[in-house]
Amino acid sequence: MSGTGSLYQELILDLSRHPRAKGLHDGADASSHQVNPTCGDEVTVQLHLDGDVVRAVRWDGEGCAISQASASILAELAPGLTLDDLGSRIALFRTAMRSKGRIEPDEELLGDAVALGGVSKYTARVKCAMLPWVAAEDALAHRAA
Amino acid sequence: MSGTGSLYQELILDLSRHPRAKGLHDGADASSHQVNPTCGDEVTVQLHLDGDVVRAVRWDGEGCAISQASASILAELAPGLTLDDLGSRIALFRTAMRSKGRIEPDEELLGDAVALGGVSKYTARVKCAMLPWVAAEDALAHRAA
Amino acid sequence: MTLTAPAAPALSTDEVLALRRDFPLLQREGLVYLDSTATSQRPRQVLDAEVAYVEHEHAAVHRGAHTLAAEATERFEEARGTVAAFIGADDDEVVWTSGATAALNLVAGAIGNASAGRGGAEADRFRLREGDEVVVTELEHHADLVPWQELALRTGATLRWIPVDDDGALRMDEAARIVGPRTRVLAFSHVSNVLGAVNPVADLVALAREHGALTVLDACQSVPHLPFDVRTLGVDLVAFSGHKMLGPTGIGALWGRREVLNALPPFLTGGSMITTVTMERSEYLPAPQRFEAGTQPTSQAIGLAEAVRYLQGVGMERVAAHEAAIGDRLAEGLDAIDGVRLLGPRPGAPRVGLASFVVDGVHAHDVGQVLDEAGVAVRVGHHCAQPLHRRLGVTASTRASGYVYTTEDEVDRFLEATVQAVRFFGVRS
Amino acid sequence: MTLTAPAAPALSTDEVLALRRDFPLLQREGLVYLDSTATSQRPRQVLDAEVAYVEHEHAAVHRGAHTLAAEATERFEEARGTVAAFIGADDDEVVWTSGATAALNLVAGAIGNASAGRGGAEADRFRLREGDEVVVTELEHHADLVPWQELALRTGATLRWIPVDDDGALRMDEAARIVGPRTRVLAFSHVSNVLGAVNPVADLVALAREHGALTVLDACQSVPHLPFDVRTLGVDLVAFSGHKMLGPTGIGALWGRREVLNALPPFLTGGSMITTVTMERSEYLPAPQRFEAGTQPTSQAIGLAEAVRYLQGVGMERVAAHEAAIGDRLAEGLDAIDGVRLLGPRPGAPRVGLASFVVDGVHAHDVGQVLDEAGVAVRVGHHCAQPLHRRLGVTASTRASGYVYTTEDEVDRFLEATVQAVRFFGVRS
Numbered sequence A, B: 001m002s003g004t005g006s007l008y009q010e011l012i013l014d015l016s017r018h019p020r021a022k023g024l025h026d027g028a029d030a031s032s033h034q035v036n037p038t039c040g041d042e043v044t045v046q047l048h049l050d051g052d053v054v055r056a057v058r059w060d061g062e063g064c065a066i067s068q069a070s071a072s073i074l075a076e077l078a079p080g081l082t083l084d085d086l087g088s089r090i091a092l093f094r095t096a097m098r099s100k101g102r103i104e105p106d107e108e109l110l111g112d113a114v115a116l117g118g119v120s121k122y123t124a125r126v127k128c129a130m131l132p133w134v135a136a137e138d139a140l141a142h143r144a145a
Numbered sequence C, D: 001m002t003l004t005a006p007a008a009p010a011l012s013t014d015e016v017l018a019l020r021r022d023f024p025l026l027q028r029e030g031l032v033y034l035d036s037t038a039t040s041q042r043p044r045q046v047l048d049a050e051v052a053y054v055e056h057e058h059a060a061v062h063r064g065a066h067t068l069a070a071e072a073t074e075r076f077e078e079a080r081g082t083v084a085a086f087i088g089a090d091d092d093e094v095v096w097t098s099g100a101t102a103a104l105n106l107v108a109g110a111i112g113n114a115s116a117g118r119g120g121a122e123a124d125r126f127r128l129r130e131g132d133e134v135v136v137t138e139l140e141h142h143a144d145l146v147p148w149q150e151l152a153l154r155t156g157a158t159l160r161w162i163p164v165d166d167d168g169a170l171r172m173d174e175a176a177r178i179v180g181p182r183t184r185v186l187a188f189s190h191v192s193n194v195l196g197a198v199n200p201v202a203d204l205v206a207l208a209r210e211h212g213a214l215t216v217l218d219a220c221q222s223v224p225h226l227p228f229d230v231r232t233l234g235v236d237l238v239a240f241s242g243h244k245m246l247g248p249t250g251i252g253a254l255w256g257r258r259e260v261l262n263a264l265p266p267f268l269t270g271g272s273m274i275t276t277v278t279m280e281r282s283e284y285l286p287a288p289q290r291f292e293a294g295t296q297p298t299s300q301a302i303g304l305a306e307a308v309r310y311l312q313g314v315g316m317e318r319v320a321a322h323e324a325a326i327g328d329r330l331a332e333g334l335d336a337i338d339g340v341r342l343l344g345p346r347p348g349a350p351r352v353g354l355a356s357f358v359v360d361g362v363h364a365h366d367v368g369q370v371l372d373e374a375g376v377a378v379r380v381g382h383h384c385a386q387p388l389h390r391r392l393g394v395t396a397s398t399r400a401s402g403y404v405y406t407t408e409d410e411v412d413r414f415l416e417a418t419v420q421a422v423r424f425f426g427v428r429s
């Protein structure tokens, strides 16, 4: 089960059992709800801002270990970033996820998201890892609009 | 061109050039208009009756040599037959046409329709030969109804 | 499937192993394919039939007068006859479609057209108005739910549904309350693609008949798995897909009673379904051509007919007996695993060869991943039945589904891998 | 096709003979296959690609999480990318359908749904009301006429059409009168399947744009035969079929501008095109999935992508040049036969590799029979274009149509057989 091991790193299993920043808070500056049509998994991601800077990300939802861990990782990464920075980290994460294992997530820029690096080899699971990031991106877009 | 020769017997070529009983007459007791959906060919067949007996069949329409000859042959065969008889001759003709060359039209019962015997080997042309007979059958059915 | 005692013996291991040799994909090293409810694999006989047609006989059917076209038309219509005979139907009652989804959309769409005044007086009986009701069940596949929602929205009719109990069985007490004089259409599946349970067709048909409602059967999971006879079932319309019964993708069929089909207005329009077309208006052929607009999936029809012959070679009674055995083994095995919740009928109760389940605290995607790692291909998700999953209190489940080529050994490998998955994700949150 | 000078040399006889070896059916003894406009033959590369997929990779796409399903999904989406690139489109603008007829029905049906209030505010721009006009042409194939008639009947809109002249050319003077502020949709074919003439797309698009009408192009006879680029053409939606371009039956595509597709409500509904389904209502995915309800023709998509690669291998400029040569030879040869009336453009005028004709006083069925006897397979009848035939004063015509594998020698054999047919039926009535 080496493959599955590489996919489910200890951090992921841990975060799926003990999620971070889960539960929505009032007063979000932007939020988005996303659904994975294959399995019906849902996630809502909230951005709480100080001007142009992310103060906190909160999220809620149901899903597999990958999507749950991914939401926690995003929520831990984002605080302190400018909105522009957050947007480019999301783009970076997407590139890694779509790379079919060729591009590892950059630890400096994506932090614990490196633990999700193995997902990119499992094309069917990329959507799971992306789901909260897509929600954050959508929240950004709607705030911008 | 032996095959085509067997299909286009002299009588058929003849009748296609010099059709019999072509042109509709007023006062028909029953009639039916049929279309061959593949080529758009159309035929209208009229039954003129004396009680239960066919006095005359008149027809009009456009079509290939086979369907034109077939209409003429039908129009020459029918007069004098009872409606029941006409119905059973039509059924007999259909059986021969659908037989893929295994059953020749019965000369005694179907007259000149024997000349159409070759058609049954050309499944795509069976519809052409049947078209006026189907019209006659439909006219019978609507009269009966 | 015989709900009491099997009418035929299940397939022996040797018989299944012999059949498996016909399936190229199943030779894939280490693969345990348990996703046949989603799509089945094709035996080489089906591939060969399709290839032979394309290599030697392909031409436009029902359109050409040349020899090749006449031959192709004959082969195409023979295929229709083969499929018709397989379900106890007459040839002119079988309409080719691109699949079951297309077939169900055809029915809902034609009723929609009738409701919009198309199809003349004959089609009046199908006309839906405000106050009319269309009834489905809570366990339908989206293909037998969403088209009816859309129809209801377009016509002003009301969509109602027969609920299920905690085991996913239809609440027939409720059905008797819901189906009534306002019911114009009752659409339901023969076998649930999530639960594997066989729905009480006869009772539902009796209810519908009592109120003069049209019955539409989604037979996607029964035609491939059980002896099937349209006359015995007594429904009005039946939809199924080729790719779930060893046949090609891109082909399926709608069966309908002759008088129903010939009274329904067309749905898709275009070439080969008309008699006369002017710029202003068109006249339509009778069924089945009326519903077969455009170039048909010819080689696929020929492939499907070959799939039918293959199944007939095995014998549908024996297919059903084999599936019952596989289904039992799946259900019993899963039920015995600590932390696994089997959905649908209890072990021992009738089901076709499939079982869906959830592992407490572990998402189906994660279960599926561990199974995949062990070479076991199952389906995870809502299996196009979100409302049923919601009713059962889950978003997603894992489904293992076998077919005529599934061995007991494969079921056991699946069960072992499931135990590993439960262990791997360990603590329940 | 370049309407002035060919951009690439036509295929040499040796090149065509080499291509022919790829087509198993064309090895049939004595056969001259001149019915490619109805359906083309498939090269073994296409068959092989489809078989390889079924033997090694087949699984349910976009639904499974297991490795096999992931691989199948990837192959399926690669196929979409290949077809998209072939017509100059982005991947997410290409919708798989079962064929062109289904694609055109999808567009008309989705507009019908928008007109019935479905699809929300975004779909409002497609809404047809009484007084609105849908414009087609008099030379349309029934597939691009009957769905618009039905749409007009359902919505109260008026169907109008651009007439043709005695040569079957669109009367552009009339077009300018007919297309106006009431025009909401302008649907027309790129190349007539009866005449082989290329319609003035740019002029028609300009007219439609001027009045804000949606343009729908029936590209059934252009995508297979000419270099094709959706951006250059400037239309909004494009439909074509796989089986007319060396690909399988049962597959076709609809291309649409992203913003048009995403604003159109769905047509067929069911699985894999939704995000959230409750018993009451459903939410739909964006394009292309929104329009791909149910299990898709997977192996057929892979076959079509291989057909596209095959055509790209030949080069579409060269295909077009070859067709122009074949078309010229057909037109000139027919025009020179006494008693034959060539339909459509005069010899020497641009046409793809097909020609339709009538023999004075001899029905097309009879002509076709003599040709068939000589091994020449042509199409006889109205070719699903009854109004055009009526306009040209005939019920039926005979059509000879070639493709990339057609030799000059075949054209000559066809012409000789046509001379024989004229002789055989002798006296003109």
Ligand SMILES: Cc1ncc(COP(=O)(O)O)c(C=O)c1O
Binding pocket: C037, C038, C099, C100, C101, C102, C141, C143, C144, C189, C191, C192, C193, C218, C220, C221, C241, C384, D271, D293, D294, D295, D296
């Ligand atoms: C019960 C049921 N109905 C309908 C469908 C839809 O069939 P298809 O996707 O082949 O159109 C399926 C399979 O997906 C099914 O299992």
Ligand SMILES: Cc1ncc(COP(=O)(O)O)c(C=O)c1O
Binding pocket: C271, C293, C294, C295, C296, D037, D038, D099, D100, D101, D102, D141, D143, D144, D189, D191, D192, D193, D218, D220, D221, D241, D384
């Ligand atoms: C111009 C044109 N449009 C539409 C069609 C319909 O295509 P299909 O029958 O593949 O759906 C055809 C071919 O039959 C055609 O030639």
